[in-house]
Amino acid sequence: MSFLSYLINGISLGSIYAIIALGYTMVYGIARMLNFAHGDIIMVGGFAIFTVVSTMGLPPLLGILVAVVICTVLGVTIERVAYRPLRGVSSLAVLITAIGVSYLLQNVALLIFGSNARQFTSVVTLPNLKLADGALTISSVTIVTIVSCIAIMAALTSFINKTKIGQAMLAVSEDNGAATLMGIDVNRTIAITFAIGSALAAVAGALLCSTYPSLTPYTGSMPGIKAFVAAVFGGIGSIPGALIGGILLGVIENLSKAYISSQLSDAIVFSVLIIVLLVRPTGILGRKINEKV
Amino acid sequence: MNKNKVRMQNGITYGIVAGCWILVQIMDKTGHMTSLLRGILVPLCMYSILAISLNLTVGILGELSLGHAGFMCVGAFSGAFFTKCMENVLPNLQLRFFLAILIGAVVAGICGILIGIPVLRLKGDYLAIVTLAFGEIIKNLINVMYIGLDKGGFHFSIKDTMSLGMDETGVVIIKGAQGITGTPKASTFLIATVLLLITLFIVLNLIHSRTGRAIMSIRDNRIAAESIGINITKYKLMAFSISAALAGVAGVLYAHNLSTLAATPKNFGYNMSIMILVFVVLGGLGNIRGSMIAAVVLTLLPELLRGLNDYRMLIYAVVLIVMMLFNSSPKAIEMRSVLLERFRKKKDTAAKEAS
Numbered sequence: 001m002s003f004l005s006y007l008i009n010g011i012s013l014g015s016i017y018a019i020i021a022l023g024y025t026m027v028y029g030i031a032r033m034l035n036f037a038h039g040d041i042i043m044v045g046g047f048a049i050f051t052v053v054s055t056m057g058l059p060p061l062l063g064i065l066v067a068v069v070i071c072t073v074l075g076v077t078i079e080r081v082a083y084r085p086l087r088g089v090s091s092l093a094v095l096i097t098a099i100g101v102s103y104l105l106q107n108v109a110l111l112i113f114g115s116n117a118r119q120f121t122s123v124v125t126l127p128n129l130k131l132a133d134g135a136l137t138i139s140s141v142t143i144v145t146i147v148s149c150i151a152i153m154a155a156l157t158s159f160i161n162k163t164k165i166g167q168a169m170l171a172v173s174e175d176n177g178a179a180t181l182m183g184i185d186v187n188r189t190i191a192i193t194f195a196i197g198s199a200l201a202a203v204a205g206a207l208l209c210s211t212y213p214s215l216t217p218y219t220g221s222m223p224g225i226k227a228f229v230a231a232v233f234g235g236i237g238s239i240p241g242a243l244i245g246g247i248l249l250g251v252i253e254n255l256s257k258a259y260i261s262s263q264l265s266d267a268i269v270f271s272v273l274i275i276v277l278l279v280r281p282t283g284i285l286g287r288k289i290n291e292k293v
Numbered sequence: 294m295n296k297n298k299v300r301m302q303n304g305i306t307y308g309i310v311a312g313c314w315i316l317v318q319i320m321d322k323t324g325h326m327t328s329l330l331r332g333i334l335v336p337l338c339m340y341s342i343l344a345i346s347l348n349l350t351v352g353i354l355g356e357l358s359l360g361h362a363g364f365m366c367v368g369a370f371s372g373a374f375f376t377k378c379m380e381n382v383l384p385n386l387q388l389r390f391f392l393a394i395l396i397g398a399v400v401a402g403i404c405g406i407l408i409g410i411p412v413l414r415l416k417g418d419y420l421a422i423v424t425l426a427f428g429e430i431i432k433n434l435i436n437v438m439y440i441g442l443d444k445g446g447f448h449f450s451i452k453d454t455m456s457l458g459m460d461e462t463g464v465v466i467i468k469g470a471q472g473i474t475g476t477p478k479a480s481t482f483l484i485a486t487v488l489l490l491i492t493l494f495i496v497l498n499l500i501h502s503r504t505g506r507a508i509m510s511i512r513d514n515r516i517a518a519e520s521i522g523i524n525i526t527k528y529k530l531m532a533f534s535i536s537a538a539l540a541g542v543a544g545v546l547y548a549h550n551l552s553t554l555a556a557t558p559k560n561f562g563y564n565m566s567i568m569i570l571v572f573v574v575l576g577g578l579g580n581i582r583g584s585m586i587a588a589v590v591l592t593l594l595p596e597l598l599r600g601l602n603d604y605r606m607l608i609y610a611v612v613l614i615v616m617m618l619f620n621s622s623p624k625a626i627e628m629r630s631v632l633l634e635r636f637r638k639k640k641d642t643a644a645k646e647a648s
Contacts, residue, residue: 034418036567082614085622091418092357093621096574099567100617103610111603225425225563232422261451263470267433270426277423278411 005136006258007251012142012211014250015149019204020227021234021242022156023197029173029237030193033091036098037078039224040105041198045071045205046215047109050118060123067202075198076191084187102221109217122210145207152200153243160239165192173237226253229273235286244284249273303497306582307490314486333596335550338485339543340592342492344572344584346539349496351570352579353505354532355512356413357421360428361540362565364401366556368541370435370467372397373476373548377466378442390479394488394545401541404431405534413529425563435556440467472555473548480550488546489585492539496581499535508532509579575616 020042027035045067052063082101086094126140160166171179172189180186208223209215226249234245249269256268276284317334320326343365350358372393376386383389408427415423439450443463450456457465467473499505508528510518519525548554558564569588576587594612598605619625 028418034421082618085618085624089621089623092351092574092578093617095357096571097614097617099571100610100613103606104614107607107610111607229422229426232419236418261437263437264433267430270430270433273426274411274423277415277419281415281419283419 002258005138006254008138008142010251010254011247012145012250013254014230014247015145016204016208016211016246017223017227017230017250018149018243018246019152019200019207020223021231021246022152022239023200023204024228024231025234025236025239025242026169026193026197028231030169031083031087031190033083033094034098034228035083035197036095036224037101037105038197038201039220039222039227040102040109041071041075041201041220042205042208042223043109043215043217043220044074044105045202046120046209046219047113047118048202049123049206049209050120050215053123054118054121060121060125064123064203064206067206068199071198071202071205072195075194075201079191079194084190087187106217106221113217115216118215120209120213120215122213123206124210141207141210145211148203148207149243152203153239156196156239165189169193226269229269232283233273233276235283238283238285238287241283241285299501302582303501306493306497306585309582309585310486310490310493314482317482329596329599333592334482335480335485335546337589337592338482338489339546339550340569340572340588341489341585342543342546343540343569344576344588345492345496345581346536346543347569348573348576348579348581348584349499349532349536349539351573352577352584353500353512354508354529354536356529356533357417357570358424358533358536359421359563359566359570360408360424360426360431361536361569362561362563363424363428363431364405364537364540365544365547365565366428366431366435366561367404368397368401368538368544369548369554369561370473370544370556371400371541372545373473373554374440374466376477376479376549377473377475386477386479390477390484390545390549393549394542397541397545397548398538399541401544402534402538404541405537406530409530409533409537413526413533425566428561428563428566432556432558432561435467435472436470438467439465439469441465470555472553474553476548476552476554478549478552480546485546488542492542493581493585495535495539500581504528504531571613575613575620 020038023038023041024035027033027038048067048070049060049063052058052066053060078101082097083094086097122141124141124144126144128140129138129143130136131138160169168179168184168189169192171182171184172186176186179189204223205220209219227246230245230249231242232245233249234241234243252272253265253269257265260268280286317326320330343361347358347361350356350361375393375396376389379389379392383392408424412420412423412427437451439453439457441448441457441459441463443459448457448459448463453469457463459465500509507518507523508531510521510523511525511528515525547560572588572591573584575591576583576585591609595605595609598608601608
């Protein structure tokens, strides 16, 4: 029974990673840049919910809504101000700018909220689920996390395959120049991608802080890196890859924490990543790109 | 570039370091030195060494590495481990420190080769994430490592001090997450400057040698380099391991500048690797002097802004973003060239009027 509960908690943690990884993978697929500030947008989402729910005393759903709006606006603004001027320049320059944005968000949060950890009240208020006469308890946050991850995946896949904007996103990720020739506004498409990724980060922030209820300006940084690893794991640029990578990462992390060593869990997660990349250099679902001479 | 020009450029770089050292000595003698500034002298050299060594991987070899702090960590721990072990055998601190630097460099270099063999098969962002992963693994492993020394030799454990099973003469040297305590403070500004000069000497000579040109040809076009018979793996590994060894030297310097050495996310985590990368990119890829200057400026900046307390890291972040935009964005480059053109025209007309 304990194995089952570790496994379910792992899937739940993995679902959060998957939602964050989606933001990474979509932005990478379209703009070919690693958005290192993505993890900090999660933190901003967390603080937005904290302010609305704990400080103002409004209902949690309203809090999530406010967080989604704030993060979307923030994501689009960051893209417009910091990343768009560097379009077409070496990816390293954009990477450093993204790191600058990440420092900026952390320090603004530090100034407003201070460095002390805030107690986050869970946005999920449902009762826990008890199975097998109480031998197995699954918390409601876990169920909500897994369900929302599946819902987000389904919605996103149909959005990309069915709508015009989604098709435009695919086209831009395939070939930037050809997409422009077809009359697709590349800048607008990238802005929309950032908006979606940031909105997902806000949702991930709500779920992450409900599971681990301590909120500091650095809360988003490690999950951000882990989600990035998950995105690479599944094949960066691939949406089902983000789901598989995220869940595998979460399960491996939780099981190694439970059965091997809690201190070594990060090392184990990273070792698995290295082994996967050595066998499949572009991740589990990544496409192999042949080099042309 | 012809040989004389190269020699002059290198001379300027060495001259800057020597000049800074003399400047500090003058400031020290005339009493213009604050304790804050004195405390930051060794870190300044250390960050410069780190930036120069990472530039070898990122700028010269052209592979993005996010795990440089991991090699620094290996160097720091192996060096400090040596000085602690040999405390009774070799009482001379200077000699012990000198040997520790060599050991740190060698161990970090070997780590560089071991990690480089699998990692350098990957490309681009995948390589970056795997180096990041290795850096985190190294930090994690050191955090659970316990090593003790007694009459029977070394004892090793990954659980706790008790499970080392030592007799009563045993001394715990590496204490898991607490790391190594009581390392002698052997790093001085003179030694740090000399190490910086040696690093510069190694890297600058490497770049302008046949080997260096081979490494740069891999960066510019791997396939073309391969087709003219350059052994890609050999040169890639060479650059990567030299870079790692130099980071190890910086690590030994770091370990002997503080009395306790523990692997925390702050000093050996990916944040540190990223900070070194920021120095390299801001200083200019492949520009050794640039990464040195960027390391010094960006280390001094938060210290000089200390009076602003909470706002200093905020200002640092804004400066970083603005500098990147100003340096790299096509619009800013265009604006700069237009301004430069206008300035030149003014000069020309002024010169004509004068004549």
